[in-house]
Amino acid sequence: MIKKFLIFSLMAVMLASVLAACSGSEEASGEDEEGVTTLRMTWWGSQSRHDQTQEIIKAFEEENPDIKIESEFTGFDGYFEKMAAQASGNNLPDIMQQNFGEYLNQYADKELLADLTPLVEDGTIDVEGVSETIMESGKKDGKLLGIPTGTNALTAFYNKDMVEAAGLDLSDGEWTWEEYEEYATAISEETGEYGARLMEPKNLFEYYLREKGEKLFNEDGTGLGYEDDQLLVDYFERNLALEEKGAVPNYDTIQQIKGVEDELIVRGEAAFDFRWSNQATALDSSAGGKPIGMTLLPGENNDQGMYLKPAMLWSVSESSEHKEEAARFIDFFVNNVKVYEIGGSDRGVPIKEEIREELSADLSETDKKVFEYIEMVTEHSSPIDSNFPPESSEILGELQKIDELVMYGELSAEEGAEQFRSTVERVMAR
Numbered sequence: 518m519i520k521k522f523l524i525f526s527l528m529a530v531m532l533a534s535v536l537a538a539c540s541g542s543e544e545a546s547g548e549d550e551e552g553v554t555t556l557r558m559t560w561w562g563s564q565s566r567h568d569q570t571q572e573i574i575k576a577f578e579e580e581n582p583d584i585k586i587e588s589e590f591t592g593f594d595g596y597f598e599k600m601a602a603q604a605s606g607n608n609l610p611d612i613m614q615q616n617f618g619e620y621l622n623q624y625a626d627k628e629l630l631a632d633l634t635p636l637v638e639d640g641t642i643d644v645e646g647v648s649e650t651i652m653e654s655g656k657k658d659g660k661l662l663g664i665p666t667g668t669n670a671l672t673a674f675y676n677k678d679m680v681e682a683a684g685l686d687l688s689d690g691e692w693t694w695e696e697y698e699e700y701a702t703a704i705s706e707e708t709g710e711y712g713a714r715l716m717e718p719k720n721l722f723e724y725y726l727r728e729k730g731e732k733l734f735n736e737d738g739t740g741l742g743y744e745d746d747q748l749l750v751d752y753f754e755r756n757l758a759l760e761e762k763g764a765v766p767n768y769d770t771i772q773q774i775k776g777v778e779d780e781l782i783v784r785g786e787a788a789f790d791f792r793w794s795n796q797a798t799a800l801d802s803s804a805g806g807k808p809i810g811m812t813l814l815p816g817e818n819n820d821q822g823m824y825l826k827p828a829m830l831w832s833v834s835e836s837s838e839h840k841e842e843a844a845r846f847i848d849f850f851v852n853n854v855k856v857y858e859i860g861g862s863d864r865g866v867p868i869k870e871e872i873r874e875e876l877s878a879d880l881s882e883t884d885k886k887v888f889e890y891i892e893m894v895t896e897h898s899s900p901i902d903s904n905f906p907p908e909s910s911e912i913l914g915e916l917q918k919i920d921e922l923v924m925y926g927e928l929s930a931e932e933g934a935e936q937f938r939s940t941v942e943r944v945m946a947r
Contacts, residue, residue, distance in 0.1 A: 663830025667865020828865025
């Protein structure tokens with residue numbers, strides 16, 4: 518454990534100088550002479566999320582004049598490196614946007630997050646009526662380390678015009694991987710554009726395994742959850758075959774994309790894009806009126822592969838001297854309908870039924886689409902896997918690197934699958 522913490526700290530120190538230029542203030546939080554407490558708060562996201570969150574903070578401060586929030590935000594890339602640097606300096610923000618799975622468990626392992634259980638029990642954070650399944654997603658080792666911002670699910674976004682031009686109807690979510698490959702190829706040949714965006718492996722290989730009845734990690738989080746490397750070979754080879762046909766782009770194209778608003782589906786240059794449902798707002802707002810539909814991911818057993826997850830979580834740092842004030846913001850976010858009127862479904866569908874009902878009569882077209890999609894996934898999904906080990910963010914980063922090497926032809930699919938297994942075994946053995 519000590520060795521792992523030293524590695525974590527060393528990486529953080531190396532990154533600190535690079536990340537010092539990231540947006541926002543890093544002044545210490547505290548209370549001024551007039552009794553106003555200043556909190557530091559950080560999140561990742563698109564520009565539209567940044568704008569919405571600033572508006573939500575303004576609404577909170579108007580109702581809570583004794584609290585001022587200094588905001589810090591970035592895109593997802595670099596967010597957790599910045600958090601690692603701040604953790605190393607014992608300078609984590611009071612309130613932080615946290616990610617379910619690999620990152621929550623990593624921070625929990627280092628005891629960097631406050632247990633919010635007492636603040637729920639004394640009523641500072643009101644989560645009455647929220648599904649216990651939803652609340653469980655923020656727990657680790659019996660501690661409540663994050664409050665979900667909303668409910669989320671993987672989605673097959675698709676350009677309705679391009680799909681309908683090919684004579685396809687995907688609205689019921691019943692399509693196999695073979696049909697996905699057939700459709701992506703046909704659309705590419707018909708339109709001259711990409712049939713699909715190249716899948717990113719961090720989330721989609723896990724889905725691919727679940728759909729096959731397997732898991733990425735074993736039950737106690739001490740190793741891989743699948744025995745047959747042919748599963749990863751098949752995943753690689755599906756992408757390679759589509760890339761060779763020109764139906765999906767290579768990494769040279771992917772690496773030029775400047776965020777969600779710049780994605781190929783937004784530009785009308787790809788028909789399919791698999792990503793999280795809460796990104797519908799950013800996609801629709803940037804797509805210039807292109808009709809973008811949402812349906813289940815492919816697979817003969819996609820009921821088994823699909824799952825609901827917290828879009829993200831709000832956590833409070835263990836080092837914060839103002840945990841109660843930080844909890845008051847989380848309570849505001851969860852229970853005030855203004856938050857969702859401003860932010861829509863960008864951080865997921867609200868976790869409280871009364872908020873969902875209050876919003877239902879006046880939803881935007883995008884939010885209505887997302888709400889209906891989450892209902893669809895609720896009926897076609899299985900419980901989420903929560904057995905991510907603390908090392909999983911590093912492991913998923915290695916999977917991303919190996920995926921690139923395979924797609925560039927520097928490793929065969931078989932070599933990539935073998936290298937991933939040996940890498941996981943090495944990381945887990947440290």
